[in-house]
Amino acid sequence: MKQILITGxxxxxxxxxxxxLVSSGHQLTLLCRSSERGQQTHAQLVAACASPGQVTCLVADLADLRSVQSACDQLLDRGEPLDALVLNAGQQRAGVAAPVWSSQGIEITFAVNQLAHQLIATRLLPLLRAGSQPRVVITASDVHNPATGGGRVGQPADLGDLAGLRAGAGFVMLDGTARFDGDKAYKDSKLCNVLLGLEFDRQLAGALPVLTWSPGLVIQRSRDGFFRHNRQSNPVGMALFALVARDLLRVTESAATAGGLLADLITDPAYASPGFSYWSNRLVRPGMHRFSAVQTSAAAADLAKAGELWRLSEALIRTALASH
Structure with missing residues (x-):
């Protein structure tokens, strides 16, 4: 049995x-954005097969660094080792005309997808080090890579020299661009996720597996999933996109299959080799994906950029927590 923490x-x-994971007997700690969401998730997992004590849900709104810090403090006080840290939560706001701000005044795509996860990884490292054969799993996306199908659509991921992040809270885009592009903000955040894994592995000196991965294009039918913000801003366009991608072109992956891949990354001995790796569930033809280790984009392999992103993000987290 493993002790596993999961966001998203x-x-x-x-x-x-x-x-x-619960059906396999593992113990889960889930960080949920509200107590109501946590209660719903706990009930769903108990109904599925979990015993009530097998799942713990803590409130950690990833759009609020203080909420994240509070949840981490609770876990540190509890002191239970972690065998897996799974940084999976994410949101996308493609089509949104103006940026949305986190509780600390940070563009919310970056705040949720990247900054909160760096805070969790940093704060909970002592629990991870105490775990049994621990590993880190970070859900990224192939859209970080301009050479992939999704990465070629629209503006490519590009952090520039991180001019926006250097300016501190209130930046619109990480590269310093003043005009907001929700699709590019998401791609940039996924590039950041891969760089987060790369730098975390460097700091750990390759001591444990740091697995970054892309699940493929997963479109849920639920109104409260990953694409919920897109549905709110453009319901007709999102419905049409889902119809074409899922039912006509057959380029999507099911949540069940992608969830199975994630569960394997978390527990399967096949993924236990120490060090950084990137895994992709790539489309090989309509209706068929192949999961394998692949190279990241050149930008995602930039060790200097990974270190600078970590340093600037750490400074922003420290400033944001001190001033709000």
Whole structure:
């Protein structure tokens, strides 16, 4: 039995992975954005097969660094070792005309997808080091790579010299661009996720597996999943996109299959080799994906950029927590 912490397990691939993990007897701690969401998720997993004490849900709104810090403090006080740290939560706001701000005044895509996860990884490292054969799993995306299908659509991921992040809270885009592009903000955040794994592995000196991965394009039918913000801003366009991608072109992956891949990354001995790696569930033809280790984009392999992103993010976290 493993002690596993997961963000983003209330819906989609995170929930599917959680179902598989509890059915295999593992103990889960889930960080949920509200107590109501946590209660719903706990009830779903108990209904699926978990015993009530097998799942613990803590409130950690990833759009609020203080909420994240509070949850980490609770876990540190509890002192139970972690065998797996799964940084899976994410959101996308493609099509949104203006940035949305986190509780600390940070563009919310970066705040949720990257900054909160760096805070969790940093704060909970002592628990991870105390775990039995621990590993880190970070859900990224192939859209970080401009050479992939999704990465070629629209503006490519590009952090520039991190001019926006250097300016501190209130930046619109990480590269310093003043005009908001929700699709590019998401791609940039996924590039950051891969760089987060790369730098975390460097700091750990390759002592444990740091697995970054892309699940493929997963479109949930749920109204409260990953694409919920897109549905709110453009419901007709999102419905049409889902119809074409899922039912006509057959380029999507099911949440059940992607959730199974995530569960394997978390527990399967096949993924236990120490060091950084990137895994992709790539489309090989309509209706068929192949999961394998692949190279990241050149930008995602930039060790100097990974270190600078970590340093600037750490400074922003420290400033944000001190001033709010």
């Amino acid at each position: 397990a209330s819906s989609g691939i995170g929930l599917e992975a959680a179902r598989r």
